[in-house]
Amino acid sequence: MGMGELRHVDEYRRQSGAAQLRLRLADICDPARTYRVMEICGGHTHTIYRHGLSDHLPDNVRFVHGPGCPVCVLPKGRIDDAMALALDEDVTLCAYGDVLRVPGSEGSMLDARARGADIRMVYSPLDALRLAREHPELEVVFLAIGFETTAPATAATVLDAERDAISNFSVICNHVLVVPPMQALLNSPDVAIDGLIGPGHVSAIIGCTPYLPLVEQFGLPLVVAGFEPLDLLAALVMVVEQLNDARHEVENQYSRVVPWEPNPVARALFDDVFAIRETFEWRGLGPIPRSGFRISDRLADFDAERRYGVVGRVVPDPRACRCGDVLRGAIEPTDCRIFGTACTPEHPVGSCMVSSEGACAAYFQFGRGLAGQP
Amino acid sequence: MAHGAGGGASRRLIEEICLPRLGNDLLSPLADAALFTIDGIGLAITTDAFVVRPLRFPGGSIGALAVHGTVNDLAVSGACPVVLSAAFVVEDGLPIATLADELDAMAAAARTSRVRIGACDTKVVERGAADGLYVITTGVGRQVAVPALDATRIRPGDNIVISGSVADHGIAVLLAREELHINAAVRSDSASVWPLAQALLASLGTDLRCMRDPTRGGVATTLNEFALSAGLRIEVSEAAVPVHDSTRGACELLGLDPLYVANEGCLVAVVAPGSTAAALDVLRSVAGGPGRAGGSEAALIGEVTSGADGRVIGLTTFGGRRIIDLLEGDPLPRIC
Numbered sequence: 001m002g003m004g005e006l007r008h009v010d011e012y013r014r015q016s017g018a019a020q021l022r023l024r025l026a027d028i029c030d031p032a033r034t035y036r037v038m039e040i041c042g043g044h045t046h047t048i049y050r051h052g053l054s055d056h057l058p059d060n061v062r063f064v065h066g067p068g069c070p071v072c073v074l075p076k077g078r079i080d081d082a083m084a085l086a087l088d089e090d091v092t093l094c095a096y097g098d099v100l101r102v103p104g105s106e107g108s109m110l111d112a113r114a115r116g117a118d119i120r121m122v123y124s125p126l127d128a129l130r131l132a133r134e135h136p137e138l139e140v141v142f143l144a145i146g147f148e149t150t151a152p153a154t155a156a157t158v159l160d161a162e163r164d165a166i167s168n169f170s171v172i173c174n175h176v177l178v179v180p181p182m183q184a185l186l187n188s189p190d191v192a193i194d195g196l197i198g199p200g201h202v203s204a205i206i207g208c209t210p211y212l213p214l215v216e217q218f219g220l221p222l223v224v225a226g227f228e229p230l231d232l233l234a235a236l237v238m239v240v241e242q243l244n245d246a247r248h249e250v251e252n253q254y255s256r257v258v259p260w261e262p263n264p265v266a267r268a269l270f271d272d273v274f275a276i277r278e279t280f281e282w283r284g285l286g287p288i289p290r291s292g293f294r295i296s297d298r299l300a301d302f303d304a305e306r307r308y309g310v311v312g313r314v315v316p317d318p319r320a321c322r323c324g325d326v327l328r329g330a331i332e333p334t335d336c337r338i339f340g341t342a343c344t345p346e347h348p349v350g351s352c353m354v355s356s357e358g359a360c361a362a363y364f365q366f367g368r369g370l371a372g373q374p
Numbered sequence: 375m376a377h378g379a380g381g382g383a384s385r386r387l388i389e390e391i392c393l394p395r396l397g398n399d400l401l402s403p404l405a406d407a408a409l410f411t412i413d414g415i416g417l418a419i420t421t422d423a424f425v426v427r428p429l430r431f432p433g434g435s436i437g438a439l440a441v442h443g444t445v446n447d448l449a450v451s452g453a454c455p456v457v458l459s460a461a462f463v464v465e466d467g468l469p470i471a472t473l474a475d476e477l478d479a480m481a482a483a484a485r486t487s488r489v490r491i492g493a494c495d496t497k498v499v500e501r502g503a504a505d506g507l508y509v510i511t512t513g514v515g516r517q518v519a520v521p522a523l524d525a526t527r528i529r530p531g532d533n534i535v536i537s538g539s540v541a542d543h544g545i546a547v548l549l550a551r552e553e554l555h556i557n558a559a560v561r562s563d564s565a566s567v568w569p570l571a572q573a574l575l576a577s578l579g580t581d582l583r584c585m586r587d588p589t590r591g592g593v594a595t596t597l598n599e600f601a602l603s604a605g606l607r608i609e610v611s612e613a614a615v616p617v618h619d620s621t622r623g624a625c626e627l628l629g630l631d632p633l634y635v636a637n638e639g640c641l642v643a644v645v646a647p648g649s650t651a652a653a654l655d656v657l658r659s660v661a662g663g664p665g666r667a668g669g670s671e672a673a674l675i676g677e678v679t680s681g682a683d684g685r686v687i688g689l690t691t692f693g694g695r696r697i698i699d700l701l702e703g704d705p706l707p708r709i710c
Contacts, residue, residue, distance in 0.1 A: 018692055052694015110375075123554060123628075229692050346382060356629065366696035 021233040022056050028240055029058045036062050036192060037239050038329055040182060041199035042069030042357025043227050049366040051229040061236070067181050067327040068199050070146045071098045071355035073282045074174055077313035079104035081305075082143050082172055086117035089308050092135075093119045094128035095143040098355045103348055105315050125157035125171070132161070132169035141304045144173045149201045151175040151293060152266040155273035158295065158302050172304040173294050175274070178202045179210050180291035181282060186218045190330050195239040197232070198224035200254045207262040211250045219248045226254040273299060283317065283351065284324020323350035326359050333360040340364060380590030380636075381701025406586060407451035407515070409522055416517030418453035420444055424509045429476065431550035433542070433561030434638070436509055437479030438665070442564050442638055443589065444513035445487045449571040450585040450641060452519025458484065459493035459512045465504040476507060486665030487566040489513070518575055523584040525603035525644075530680040532583060533650040534600075534608065537570045537641040537657050538563065538671040539616040540593055544635035545624045556627060558620045563639035565667040569660050570641050573669075577656045581649035586642050594633040594698045596642050597676070597686045607681030610698065613691045614675045633688075634701055639667040650674060 029035065039045060045065045048054055054063060067073055083104050086093040093109070100109045100121060113119040118138075122128050125142050132140035144154040154171060161169045178199055185191055198211060203224045211222050221242035225235030235253040242249060252258055273296055280292030295303035304310065317323065321343070322336040333339050333352070343349040345364055352358035376383040393402060400408040407420035424440045434442075441458065448455040460480065464473060484491050521527075546562040548554070567587055574582050588596040593615065601608045617625075617632045625632050645653045654672050662668025686698040 050696065051690045051692040052696055053692065055694040114375075127553070365699065 017230045018233060021230065021237055024237055025061070025233070025240065026058050028237070028244060029060060030244060031060060034060045034062065035194055035240055035243060036064050037195045037197055037236060038064040038066045038193040039197040039225075039232075040066040040068040040178065041197075041202070042072065042355065042359070042362075043200065044068070044197060044225065044232060045359050045362050046357055047227050047229060047232055049362040052366070053229055053232060057236075061240070064193055064329040065326065065332075065359040066329055067185065067282070067285060068147070068178065068202075069327070069352070069355050069357040069359075070174070070176055071102060072323065072327060072351045072358045073176065073181070073284065074099075074102070074145065074351065075281045075283045076104055076315040076317065077281070078174055079109070080106075080313045080315060081310050082141075083109055083112050083117070084313075085141055085172065085304065085308055085310070086119050087112055087115075090139065091118070091141045091304075091308070092131065092138045093117070093141050093143060094122045094125075094131065095119065096123070096145065097121050098357075099143060099145055101348070102351045102354045105313075108354075125154050126160070129157050129161055129166060129169055132166050133164070136168055138168060140169050141308075142169070142171045144171045144175055147176055147178045147199070147202045148205045148266070148270075151274065152205060152263075152269050155269035158273050158299055159269070161302055162299060167301075170302045170304040170307050171295060172310065173274070175293040176280065176282070177276075177291050177293070178206070179214065180288045181285055182214060184282075184285055184288050185328055186214065186220070188328060188330075191328055193220070193329065195220055195243055196222040197235050197239065198222050198250075200224060200226050200231070200258065203252075203254065203258040205263050205266045208250050208252050208258065208260050209262065215248050215250050221248050221251070223251045224254050224258050226257065272296065281314070282327075284327040318349055321350040323352045323360075326352050333363040336360070378590075379701060380595055384590075385700070403524075405451060405525075406447040407453060407513075409451065409453070409517060416453075416522075418448050418451050418515045418517055419512065420447040420451070421510065421512040422447065424511070425505070426547060427505055428547075428550050429472065429506050431547045431562055433546055434564035435476060435479045436507060437476035438483040439562075439564050439638060440509040440511045441480055441483035441487055441489070441491075442566055442665070444511040445489060445566045445568060446587040446638070446641075448513050448515035449566065449568040450523075450587050451515075452523040452571070452575060452585070453515030453517050454572070455487060455489045455513055455515045455566075455568060457490050457492045457514050459495075460491055461495040461510040462497070463504045463508040463510075464496060464498045465506050466498055466501045468506050473507065476509070480509075483566075483665050486663070487568065518572070519582070521580065523582065525584045525600050527583040528600060528604035528606060528644050528678055529583070529646070530606060530678055531647050532644050532678040533647055533653075533674055534597065534610065534676040534678070535643050535645060535650065535653050535657065536593065536615065536673055536675050537567065537643075537667060537669045538639070539618050539621070540588070540637055540640060541617055541621045541625060541630075541632035541635035543638040544592070545621050545630075547636075548628070549624065554628070556624060558624045560618070560621050560624060563637055563667065565639035565662070565665050567639060567641040567667045569666050570657055570669050573656045573660050574643055574645075574653060577652055578645060578649050581646035582653075583644040583646070585644075588637050588640055588642055590636050591701050592632070592634040592636055593642060593675075594631070594686065595701060597698065598684075598700050600644060600678075601686050602684040604678065605682060605684055607679045607683055608676055608686045609679055609689060610676035610686060611689045613689075614673055616671045616673050633698060641667070644678065647677075
């Protein structure tokens with residue numbers, strides 16, 4: 001490998017690096033205690049199971065899966081609201097692939113599409129805006145979803161729409177913020193964790209400083225980690241080292257992408273395009289104050305909720321579904337009675353099974369908890 | 375859409391709806407081609423519909439694909455492809471030049487695959503009904519493999535070899551849709567695998583258990599089909615599966631697993647352990663050419679174990695293990 005030739009994928013998956021980190025972990029783990037480390041971000045959950053990382057951890061180290069899957073935490077009512085736009089208001093609804101398969105009260109958006117609703121998969125909000133631009137006869141609504149990671153793209157798209165006076169475009173906004181649910185979770189009595197692995201790409205936007213008050217308040221170490229297997233192992237080592245030293249600090253393992261301070265461009269976009277909702281309903285966590293974005297008043301024309309008078313349905317989760325407990329890390333997917341039986345990726349009951357970042361989907365896809373598991 | 379993806383939903387459609395109504399001893403094995411005899415001469419027949427969008431993509435087009443896909447189903451069934459029929463469903467408004475180009479592509483593919491197109495039919499449907507052009511081909515070949523290739527012949531200890539790199543076709547088609555604005559030097563591998571199949575058949579005899587061309591649903595689906603048919607477990611080493619760098623990069627960017635992406639010029643074979651080295655040598659000695667797949671990147675990717683659960687287990691590059699299950703849903707619609 002030559003100088004300057006960084007192979008972003010292979011470099012962070014190298015076996016030899018993993019072996020070294022695993023040895024270090026085994027070395028520094030104190031057999032007299034357990035280390036329960038919550039990884040907030042669904043992408044981390046996915047990496048852990050995709051690469052079989054938990055296969056080689058010391059027995060007293062456990063990953064606990066947190067609520068960092070923006071599709072998983074979206075309540076059914078919000079799915080129904082979006083579907084209603086496509087079915088009843090003759091809107092062309094654009095959404096990311098994952099969201100299309102989440103079951104609402106009457107099937108998923110893919111089912112609605114098979115029934116004739118105009119629902120399209122996009123990879124970026126700009127695709128939805130382009131559709132509106134090129135087809136003035138369509139009323140295009142983009143279903144915005146994601147943590148602070150994807151919010152800047154939505155914001156930039158809304159500003160483009162304003163600049164170019166695209167009147168047949170609006171956004172139904174489900175962006176959420178990562179710190180409020182972390183706070184709610186850490187306050188919750190049945191969640192017992194020793195340390196945190198902080199979300200990688202959210203932190204690329206918000207930096208590391210927003211975690212400082214959390215770490216102070218709860219006395220837990222937090223290490224922001226990247227998404228490659230080596231990143232996660234390295235971050236885990238850093239968490240364990242802090243716990244052994246009785247430190248509780250914010251550290252940044254993902255420094256090649258994540259800055260210490262918040263991204264000022266993103267901050268400016270948020271201040272202009274979004275307002276923070278007084279409260280937002282989170283699947284499994286209930287309502288959390290000031291935890292989600294809506295479109296700001298200045299840009300109300302691009303707010304689909306106001307444009308179409310979206311009712312805001314509240315739909316309780318099916319009783320057998322324990323997505324909420326999974327999202328809080330209170331149980332593992334395999335503790336849910338319907339995991340792998342009534343609830344599978346093919347017919348998901350809850351959103352943790354649908355989204356590629358959901359803990360249940362990761363468990364199922366990579367085979368944990370099934371008969372004949374490796 | 376999921377019912378057309380080649381994974382779990384497709385399988386259920388076939389097993390629960392199609393087989394009960396059409397099933398017979400020729401169809402029910404659900405192999406790539408049906409094997410039958412007429413007056414003692416072993417023949418094979420297969421059919422396929424091609425609905426790829428866009429019609430043209432780097433490395434291929436619907437016309438070439440329609441020949442290669444059907445030729446390959448015969449080849450991996452141990453039959454030398456002989457003659458094809460082709461039916462065209464043309465959308466009103468398709469430029470004649472476009473149709474002519476596809477017919478040229480078919481003619482060229484038929485030449486390099488050494489088959490003749492003996493029968494054709496053309497229908498035109500109203501605008502909006504066929505996305506330009508759909509092509510359906512049926513192929514007939516002469517059985518060469520004795521005894522017939524069959525996944526039930528797979529034994530514990532058998533090895534899985536692959537003739538070349540994966541995921542090129544599906545990614546090339548996806549990128550050609552120009553919805554993603556990603557530039558990558560990825561070309562479809564659309565080509566006849568008969569030279570590869572023929573080489574294996576000639577050298578390995580009964581040590582060649584069965585072959586398949588991993589199209590929709592990718593290598594993962596093919597391995598699951600083997601495992602289920604044999605009632606055995608298959609372990610595949612992910613690091614050993616060849617993937618071109620730019621294809622892997624595109625997969626990473628799009629969140630796609632190369633194991634589930636379609637191929638159109640690739641062959642997976644199950645061989646007895648003692649013949650694995652010979653199989654790889656023989657594959658690697660087959661030089662590729664226009665419309666003919668070569669085996670220079672052939673690799674040993676896994677083995678059959680004695681587990682009886684019909685599962686496919688992936689050994690990750692990290693030394694961990696994961697289950698490689700049948701696909702649900704449709705990650706890449708209309709790639710073949």
